[in-house]
Amino acid sequence: MKPVLFFAVILLLVASIAGVVWQRQRAREAASRATSATLQARVEALESELVEKETREPQRSAEVPVQTPPARTNVAAALANSPPESSPPPALLKDPETRAMMQKQQAKAIARMADKVVSKDFIRDRNLTAEQAEQVKSLIREKAAAGQDLLTSMMFDGLDDAALAQRGRETKQRLEAADDALRGMVGADGLAALKEQERGLEDSQRLKRIREEMVAADLPLTESQQESLGAAMGLERQSFSFRVDYSDPSKVDFEHIRDHFSEENLQIYFEDMQELNARIAERAALFLSPGQIERFNTAQENHLEQARLTVKMTTELFNRGRRN
Numbered sequence: 530m531k532p533v534l535f536f537a538v539i540l541l542l543v544a545s546i547a548g549v550v551w552q553r554q555r556a557r558e559a560a561s562r563a564t565s566a567t568l569q570a571r572v573e574a575l576e577s578e579l580v581e582k583e584t585r586e587p588q589r590s591a592e593v594p595v596q597t598p599p600a601r602t603n604v605a606a607a608l609a610n611s612p613p614e615s616s617p618p619p620a621l622l623k624d625p626e627t628r629a630m631m632q633k634q635q636a637k638a639i640a641r642m643a644d645k646v647v648s649k650d651f652i653r654d655r656n657l658t659a660e661q662a663e664q665v666k667s668l669i670r671e672k673a674a675a676g677q678d679l680l681t682s683m684m685f686d687g688l689d690d691a692a693l694a695q696r697g698r699e700t701k702q703r704l705e706a707a708d709d710a711l712r713g714m715v716g717a718d719g720l721a722a723l724k725e726q727e728r729g730l731e732d733s734q735r736l737k738r739i740r741e742e743m744v745a746a747d748l749p750l751t752e753s754q755q756e757s758l759g760a761a762m763g764l765e766r767q768s769f770s771f772r773v774d775y776s777d778p779s780k781v782d783f784e785h786i787r788d789h790f791s792e793e794n795l796q797i798y799f800e801d802m803q804e805l806n807a808r809i810a811e812r813a814a815l816f817l818s819p820g821q822i823e824r825f826n827t828a829q830e831n832h833l834e835q836a837r838l839t840v841k842m843t844t845e846l847f848n849r850g851r852r853n
Contacts, residue, residue, distance in 0.1 A: 628681075628685065632681070635677055636674075639670050639673045639674060639677070640666075640670060642669075642673060642727075642730070643666040643667075643669040643670045643673070644666065645726075645730055646666075646669050646723055646726050646727050646730065647662055647665050647666045647669060647723070648726065651722065651723070651726065655715050655719055657715075661714065664714065665711065665714060665715065665723075668707045668710050668711050668714075669707075669711075669723065669727075671703065671707045672703075672704055672707045672708070672778070675700050675703040675704050675707070676700065676704075676778070678700070679696055679697065679700045679783065679786065680843075682696055683786070683787075684843075690787075693786065693787070694784045694785065697782075697783035697784040697785070697786050698783065698784050700783045701783045701784070704778050704779075708720060708779075711723065728766065728776070729763065732759060732762050732763055732766065733759070735762065735832070736755065736758060736759050736762065738828075738832070739758070739825065739828050740755060742824070742828050743821065743824060743825075743828075746824050748818070748820055748821045748824050750817075750821070753816075754816055754817060754821075757813075757816045758813055758816075758817075761809055761812035761813055762809055764812075765805060765808045765809045765812065766805065769801070769804075769805045769808070771798065771801045772797050772798075772801055773794045773795075773797045773798045773801070775798060790840075790844060795840060795844075799833065799836075799837060802833060802836075803833065806829045806830075806833065809829070810822065810825065810826055810829065813825055
């Protein structure tokens, strides 16, 4: 399955959320350990004071039995697990610090993607100066950020349909403005080359994943097979016509984005992906061994199912907190 641009952005967002959750969990665990250590020290100090008090006042200690404190580990654990005195932090998705951390991660990933799309070969072929190359990268980042901002708003801001439609129109304007600027810098053919380069990166990521799975299954691909498989994936993708095309942002109805990613449209899209996968597998059977083609088909089915689950989870987040 080819993870098209919009779905690549979804995966980036989901990965960012997971990364932030992991970092926050690590921070909480560190804080918990520090709190536990502090409480442990307090318990030990209190026990020392009790011993000293018993020594100074033996008669009173005999008359009034001193209750033995619970085992220090139990005391420390109980205190460490008790709720803090301050009010609990806001929900993860509404926490500004969490959101800022996530956006920082996304910006880094988008920057890496732009560096790959605007490759050294592209810069050389277009005879771009260093400044011009940076401007092209900036516009590529702007396009990715436009889609990212829309998805973030859908997930976290609880926009009603009218507000989301307005955000969708703004997103489309940002994308069109970036494309116009790119067209002015590198021409229509240059813009088309950049878009193909972006899709080619997605093919490369998919091929790398399949190659690793083949190695794990003890069915490694030869260098020639890798080249042939990459070419087959690219050729079939370029010639395939989707009934619902999410690969081209110009065909995405951002103003009615929830309807555009309806269950019906997604079903059509994944049916088309199954057909595209079958065409790629048919080509691949010409140069893969029977065992390799069987494993390749399994990998494609697994990747498609994983994509379904990712999209299902994401669309549920789209509609969580939706106001109408």
